[in-house]
Amino acid sequence: VIVDTAAKAAAQTAEYAGEVLARLRKRAPRVHCLTNTVAQAYTANMLLAAGAVPSMTVSPEEIGGFVGSADAVLINLGTLDTERRAAIAIALDAVNSAGKPWVLDPVMVERSASRAGFAAELLHRMPRAVRLNTGEFAALSGNDPTDDSIAGFAVTHGAVVAVTGQGDRVSDGRRRALIENGDPAMALVTAMGCAGSALTAAALAVEVDPFVAVTAAIAAFGVAGEVAALSARGPGSFAIAMIDALHHLDRATLAARIKASLAG
Amino acid sequence: VIVDTAAKAAAQTAEYAGEVLARLRKRAPRVHCLTNTVAQAYTANMLLAAGAVPSMTVSPEEIGGFVGSADAVLINLGTLDTERRAAIAIALDAVNSAGKPWVLDPVMVERSASRAGFAAELLHRMPRAVRLNTGEFAALSGNDPTDDSIAGFAVTHGAVVAVTGQGDRVSDGRRRALIENGDPAMALVTAMGCAGSALTAAALAVEVDPFVAVTAAIAAFGVAGEVAALSARGPGSFAIAMIDALHHLDRATLAARIKASLAG
Amino acid sequence: VIVDTAAKAAAQTAEYAGEVLARLRKRAPRVHCLTNTVAQAYTANMLLAAGAVPSMTVSPEEIGGFVGSADAVLINLGTLDTERRAAIAIALDAVNSAGKPWVLDPVMVERSASRAGFAAELLHRMPRAVRLNTGEFAALSGNDPTDDSIAGFAVTHGAVVAVTGQGDRVSDGRRRALIENGDPAMALVTAMGCAGSALTAAALAVEVDPFVAVTAAIAAFGVAGEVAALSARGPGSFAIAMIDALHHLDRATLAARIKASLAG
Numbered sequence: 001v002i003v004d005t006a007a008k009a010a011a012q013t014a015e016y017a018g019e020v021l022a023r024l025r026k027r028a029p030r031v032h033c034l035t036n037t038v039a040q041a042y043t044a045n046m047l048l049a050a051g052a053v054p055s056m057t058v059s060p061e062e063i064g065g066f067v068g069s070a071d072a073v074l075i076n077l078g079t080l081d082t083e084r085r086a087a088i089a090i091a092l093d094a095v096n097s098a099g100k101p102w103v104l105d106p107v108m109v110e111r112s113a114s115r116a117g118f119a120a121e122l123l124h125r126m127p128r129a130v131r132l133n134t135g136e137f138a139a140l141s142g143n144d145p146t147d148d149s150i151a152g153f154a155v156t157h158g159a160v161v162a163v164t165g166q167g168d169r170v171s172d173g174r175r176r177a178l179i180e181n182g183d184p185a186m187a188l189v190t191a192m193g194c195a196g197s198a199l200t201a202a203a204l205a206v207e208v209d210p211f212v213a214v215t216a217a218i219a220a221f222g223v224a225g226e227v228a229a230l231s232a233r234g235p236g237s238f239a240i241a242m243i244d245a246l247h248h249l250d251r252a253t254l255a256a257r258i259k260a261s262l263a264g
Numbered sequence: 265v266i267v268d269t270a271a272k273a274a275a276q277t278a279e280y281a282g283e284v285l286a287r288l289r290k291r292a293p294r295v296h297c298l299t300n301t302v303a304q305a306y307t308a309n310m311l312l313a314a315g316a317v318p319s320m321t322v323s324p325e326e327i328g329g330f331v332g333s334a335d336a337v338l339i340n341l342g343t344l345d346t347e348r349r350a351a352i353a354i355a356l357d358a359v360n361s362a363g364k365p366w367v368l369d370p371v372m373v374e375r376s377a378s379r380a381g382f383a384a385e386l387l388h389r390m391p392r393a394v395r396l397n398t399g400e401f402a403a404l405s406g407n408d409p410t411d412d413s414i415a416g417f418a419v420t421h422g423a424v425v426a427v428t429g430q431g432d433r434v435s436d437g438r439r440r441a442l443i444e445n446g447d448p449a450m451a452l453v454t455a456m457g458c459a460g461s462a463l464t465a466a467a468l469a470v471e472v473d474p475f476v477a478v479t480a481a482i483a484a485f486g487v488a489g490e491v492a493a494l495s496a497r498g499p500g501s502f503a504i505a506m507i508d509a510l511h512h513l514d515r516a517t518l519a520a521r522i523k524a525s526l527a528g
Numbered sequence: 529v530i531v532d533t534a535a536k537a538a539a540q541t542a543e544y545a546g547e548v549l550a551r552l553r554k555r556a557p558r559v560h561c562l563t564n565t566v567a568q569a570y571t572a573n574m575l576l577a578a579g580a581v582p583s584m585t586v587s588p589e590e591i592g593g594f595v596g597s598a599d600a601v602l603i604n605l606g607t608l609d610t611e612r613r614a615a616i617a618i619a620l621d622a623v624n625s626a627g628k629p630w631v632l633d634p635v636m637v638e639r640s641a642s643r644a645g646f647a648a649e650l651l652h653r654m655p656r657a658v659r660l661n662t663g664e665f666a667a668l669s670g671n672d673p674t675d676d677s678i679a680g681f682a683v684t685h686g687a688v689v690a691v692t693g694q695g696d697r698v699s700d701g702r703r704r705a706l707i708e709n710g711d712p713a714m715a716l717v718t719a720m721g722c723a724g725s726a727l728t729a730a731a732l733a734v735e736v737d738p739f740v741a742v743t744a745a746i747a748a749f750g751v752a753g754e755v756a757a758l759s760a761r762g763p764g765s766f767a768i769a770m771i772d773a774l775h776h777l778d779r780a781t782l783a784a785r786i787k788a789s790l791a792g
Binding site: 042081082108111112113114189 | 759
Binding site: 301304305308309312313318319320321322323325326328329330333347495503504505506507508509511512 | 565636
């Protein structure tokens with residue numbers, strides 16, 4: 001698709017987001033999250049609010065069963081410990097052999113060479129999508145995030161890449177989206193990016209085109225942030241209001257608020 | 265007891281719940297929770313709101329000390345890892361040799377054969393109560409939950425069994441309760457069942473009749489959900505309002521809201 | 529300093545707190561928290577609300593990288609496990625060799641001889657501050673907390689000591705502060721003390737005088753609790769309102785609310 005006006009791009013993105021949210025609420029996909037202990041509860045609540053069913057175990061004995069009955073998997077690298085690393089390896093064998101989608105969130109990879117090395121290995125395990133922020137992208141790719149560097153990274157790894165921040169950029173190498181929704185308070189809530197990655201994994205469970213799925217999830221998440229900001233009195237109440245907002249998000253609100261450009 | 269009218273059963277259940285809440289607030293029992301990392305914070309806050317004192321360590325070196333000074337123990341099987349399994353074994357030795365009550369919550373046992381096997385072992389370690397949902401009961405017992413299958417499971421394991429869902433059923437084999445409180449939003453909050461199991465453990469610390477304790481805890485929890493729903497704007501604010509509601513729950517509200525039948 | 533009137537002491541303490549909060553918002557120090565899994569999310573959100581940047585990994589491979597790029601470290605002894613103990617050892621080597629400040633929070637040390645022994649070892653690793661409650665102080669020091677016993681403990685360990693409860697007492701051995709802010713609801717929220725310790729660590733990252741840093745953090749935290757109580761409807765909404773309140777806390781509110789005495 002080439003969408004030649006901002007209004008058409010916004011309408012198209014709103015259609016993606018509205019359709020993905022409708023399917024999540026109808027199908028209730030199971031999303032197994034191997035995520036950090038800081039993010040677990042907020043991530044689970046965000047998935048439940050969207051209609052998905054989260055699970056979070058890291059036990060090597062159990063991970064096969066949980067991933068086997070899941071529809072998508074999230075791998076988030078925060079608070080890695082020995083058992084969590086082992087669980088990731090087992091989970092990726094199961095998810096890849098079943099052809100199910102998984103999302104990599106290489107959180108704070110710029111803070112640790114060990115984590116960066118592990119993330120680089122995981123990029124070879126065929127994530128369907130990678131969601132990360134500007135600093136994390138720079139650490140993993142060696143480049144500042146631009147339309148070209150993001151598209152190049154997507155091609156190299158065969159994944160849809162979403163770099164979020166002031167303006168969220170999504171690319172599968174060929175197509176690209178720029179989404180300008182969200183609220184500054186999102187940066188003041190721990191696990192906000194992690195929860196967004198989890199929503200992306202849920203979206204991949206209900207939409208076969210990964211570019212559409214990722215774009216839909218990122219756009220819906222940003223709009224939920226904007227709605228939350230309308231009633232929040234600070235970052236504490238904002239975090240709670242985000243969950244409420246995502247749960248109630250409707251097509252009219254998406255259509256009214258999404259600011260996007262699409263190309264490719 | 266045989267309570268022959270719905271009004272009398274509701275009044276009796278409200279009396280149980282009011283009395284248990286009053287004792288929790290007065291005695292501040294210590295409840296040690298070996299629970300999953302997703303549920304820990306919400307569970308601890310729910311216990312504190314009810315008047316109990318939670319602790320959560322999983323360290324094998326420390327578990328003896330904590331269980332030794334606790335009044336009840338919760339064992340929840342979410343996010344099991346190697347150390348958590350070892351901690352459970354040590355904790356159950358300590359709690360059973362001291363004759364203290366403990367509650368088993370075999371969360372998501374239907375998703376993993378390994379977890380189901382571990383739960384089956386724990387059922388032989390004499391839990392005072394087992395709280396689980398419909399799917400978990402079916403996985404552990406091999407039967408759909410009916411009055412008879414729940415009572416049979418209770419007899420087999422010498423425990424009070426509470427199967428929660430649309431209508432919460434409690435039985436000790438001889439007596440049974442059906443409680444029809446709660447709100448659909450409870451299913452949209454992670455760790456809600458886990459927190460209910462923790463409240464059940466707290467109730468067992470202050471009420472010697474385990475059927476009364478479990479019935480009281482389940483009924484009070486459901487009413488707190490109804491009160492929370494009055495002010496919530498979605499599952500995020502509902503989760504917070506549940507804690508507020510449980511903290512302030514009084515006998516008048518219990519009496520006005522509880523819907524229950526009792527038999528046996 | 530010797531501040532001879534309550535009004536002057538309050539004004540001085542408000543100046544400390546206002547200055548520390550202003551620096552946190554401007555400098556965004558990184559605080560690495562080795563804290564229990566119950567407290568992680570609330571602690572991270574409190575730090576973000578104050579302007580600091582939290583990280584929480586416990587992986588031995590990663591801890592060096594994270595501590596190396598952090599400005600202060602928090603060591604909290606809740607939910608210790610084997611890997612967490614190993615991570616603490618590595619973290620303290622890194623933080624002490626770099627001369628960075630770290631805070632010890634020996635949470636619930638009175639409940640486990642093993643934990644008390646580990647805390648005693650850590651006191652020899654030169655924490656810049658120790659924050660604990662009355663029972664924890666008694667378990668570690670062998671004394672009830674009085675002005676003299678707290679000052680003596682501070683001298684023995686070369687650390688600023690803050691004993692919080694009904695009246696928070698801070699001493700570096702020579703100087704002492706008594707802060708009478710806060711709200712009873714703070715005792716009904718899990719991880720509240722842990723989050724206060726994290727704020728203390730953040731304060732040490734931006735203020736070289738540890739007595740001033742600790743006094744500022746404890747006073748600001750108490751005032752945030754008072755502001756939160758104005759709008760809270762129970763312990764659930766109180767916990768959220770605390771985050772909002774800390775985020776917006778200004779010099780005028782600090783000056784109007786702080787009750788303190790200073791001596792030494």
